[in-house]
Amino acid sequence: MHAPVTHRTIDVDGIQTFYREAGPPDAPVFLLPHGYPCSSYEFRDLMPALGDRWRLLAPDLPGFGYSAAPEGFSWTFDGYADFLERFTHVMGLSRYALYLHDYGSQFGLRLALRAPERVAALVIQNGDIYEDVMGPKYAMLRAYWSDPTPEGRAKLAANVSEEGFRDEFVGDLPAHLAERVSPDLWKLHWSLMDTPGRRENVVTLFEDQATTLDWFAKEQQYLRENRPPTLIVWGPHDGYMPEESARAYLRDLPDAELHVLDAGHWALETSLGEIVPLVRDFLGRVHTS
Template sequence: MKAAALVRHRFVTVAGIETFYREAGPQEAPVLLLPHGYPCSSYEFRNLMPRLGDRWRLIAPDFPGAGYSGTPDDFDYSFDGYAAWLEAFTGAVEIDRFALYLHDFGSPIGARLAIRNPKRIAALIIQNGDIPYEDALGAKYKDIEATWTLPRAEMRKALADAISEETFREEFLNDLSPPLADTIPPDLWRLHWSLITPRRKEIAIDLIAGLKENRAWFPEHRKYLRENSPPTLIVWGPNDHYMPEKSARAYLRDLPDAELHLLDGGHWLLETHLEEVAALTRDFLGRVHTG
């Protein structure tokens, strides 16, 4: 049995922002870049990284305004702004070509990075990522869409009311059956809620409100997938109010050769189905991203 790789915890300055990131694996190994989702941080990858670090270099940053990274006032807290920052981060840690793990809000951010230079992307692993298919979104998205018809001030208030420790808890439990819900550690919502400041709450409002404008970018995301056809593993938990099984299958419209695996879990598979995801990822990367 292989010994688990140690995860290193570091800070680097990226575009003037103090940035926290986790790293595992040999410096010279092929890279898997792990941009995190909402309302989380690089913490979501803490258990996956040791399981793959014997063969790959895994790097998971905290976005500005999240986790242990800084929260500057003059940053562009949008999907475009985060993608530009993520590109700068890859330069700061000196990686050029890499596989991308796309989960939650990390999906539109990572996809924007891929579109900037498709040749840098060795492969995609898509795990309950925010999808670019309007007709395949889950029922919970209707709650967000309902705020789009409100005047701006009312919309922001409605979103602010939905950002609380209790809603963080609901985000992490997200449609899981009781036996699986019991495996989700409360550290997830309590840790991440403890890191919310008034400024970070405004950032979260901006990002969720930005989902409306993000719809106009969906065709560009689909075009990237269709025209570049990166090797892709889709591993999905269908018990997800936001992104159920139909969301996973929608990717096959533009990635017909993608490998699709549906697990009996939900949005946070790395908490409930870690070993299965790690094994599927290891097998996939062992075939498509070996250096």
């Protein structure tokens, strides 16, 4: 049942954009924007497991993975949301389910706010929009946002390193889960990010992340007013987004289907076998055309 995954590059407003695709071209679309510090590689195993029934598209966002990092790009959450919207237009996507994870949840939700009629369903996996239940690992970011000093910025920049990437992928996991995560994950992405320009762009994005707090209320309102069919699969071993961050969605989506797994922030790395049947069953009920 595993579908082949193709690897292509497309021009999006002058940006050479690498993307992965699986599934029939006329199948219902499942759009997969990735998180930090990853790329479309995040979805390399999910895509073939769903590509028999859905068309899955996972772009590398500018400055990540194999996509270009052009001068003049806006290294902000607004800039990435604009890019994702343009990607959907260039690819001719009129309706899609969205996978919302990490930074990709912000880009995806802003896309949903701009065109709610195009969103068939949401799959939310460790992507938070509730400020009151943010985890303790946000402390350094929030300290910088409230007092943006050069010393604080240097601390942020120090995390853009191979060791910092390793901590993002396995730092919060208990041993029985950490050993399932291949070092390829952080070594690959560090090798692709390790240029002065790309590292600086990421720090700029860290700084701009403060603006996402003002979007939370709009995103919550979108959920309340539109009630998109929603599956929540969550890894609670997450210093940024603990279990409370998942349950907070039920304030605005009381009918959402919630599954808390023995997993962390990068649940697809450790718990794919649990997530695939949940997603297949959910999309099979709500996103078939």
